Amino acid sequence: MTEFSIVIPVYRNSENIGPLIDALGALVAELPDATEVVFVVDGSPDDSYAKLAEALPEAGFSTQLLQHSRNFGSFAAIRTGLAAASGRFIGVMAADLQEPAELMVEFYRALASEAVDVAVGRRVSRDDPALTSMSSRAFWAFYRRSIIRDMPPGGVDVFGCTRAVADELVRLNEANSSLVAQLYWVGFRRAEIPYSRQLREHGESSWTFRKRVKYLLDSIFSFTNLPLDLLLITGLIGTVVVVLVGLLVLTFSLTGAITAPGYAPIMLAILFSTFLMITSIGILGAYIWRIFENTKGRPISIVMSREKW
Structure with missing residues (x-):
């Protein structure tokens, strides 16, 4: 041996x-x-x-x-x-x-x-x-x-x-x-x-x-789990930002500073949800692609010739 x-x-x-x-x-x-x-x-x-x-x-x-x-x-x-x-x-x-x-x-x-x-x-x-x-x-x-x-x-x-x-x-x-x-x-x-x-x-x-x-x-x-952790952190930060801005929008609405009803909160919701959706799709797509590659069952390499002396 x-x-x-x-x-x-x-x-x-x-x-x-x-x-x-x-x-x-x-x-x-x-x-x-x-x-x-x-x-x-x-x-x-x-x-x-x-x-x-x-x-x-x-x-x-x-x-x-x-x-x-x-x-x-x-x-x-x-x-x-x-x-x-x-x-x-x-x-x-x-x-x-x-x-x-x-x-x-x-x-x-x-x-x-x-x-x-x-x-x-x-x-x-x-x-x-x-x-x-x-x-x-x-x-x-x-x-x-x-x-x-x-x-x-x-x-x-x-x-x-x-x-x-x-x-x-x-x-x-x-x-x-x-x-x-x-x-x-x-x-x-x-x-x-x-x-x-x-x-x-x-x-x-x-x-x-x-x-x-x-x-x-x-x-x-x-x-x-780094990409998923980044996604979670991004979501948490985004949530905090949206809550703070939402409070400001609500305050401005109550004080009459915003004259177009519903415009600001709707725009904020659209922008944040779009950003979160795109980020999530990108990261999840990377994982799905790797799963797809492994489920193909292709060999990692193919030996074309083999010799011994």
């Missing part, structure tokens, strides 16, 4: 394939002999798959190479890798090597001690441009405050878990969700391993602003 599996999603990482395999080759010497690396090429438009298919038979360690039929996203690729991995313990890392590969050794040691079921990387510093670093801190600060309070300040980009935790994550076959939030939702015993994020040497990150916003919205609607 495989002792440890390393899952690596690959998308637009052609230039990193060589350094990645070299780093893994040096790494497996510190891991059990029964270690495998599972690569999942997530519909990458470059030649990442071709380079991996050429290099892995001579890599010197056990590997699997899977390819999605199109780009389904990094979370779907990780989920595919978790399902394919055969290890008792599993580590997940990025192909760009910004998170040190040595974290896999730390994850394995923590998990093999049987004291924890989940090990996550806690970023203590990052060698990124100032603007990128500042925007990331702001993003994760809001994420922690609004969605997952237990998450490390810099978020989670790399983690390890036991086979039991991986099976639970694979069983949560949800579309438009967050795998990281699911990792915290399932619970189990967790440990944080500190590390310093390194500067990306090759290529550009695919973590765009649009993807970041989608990730945030998926997490909000899937794991919090």
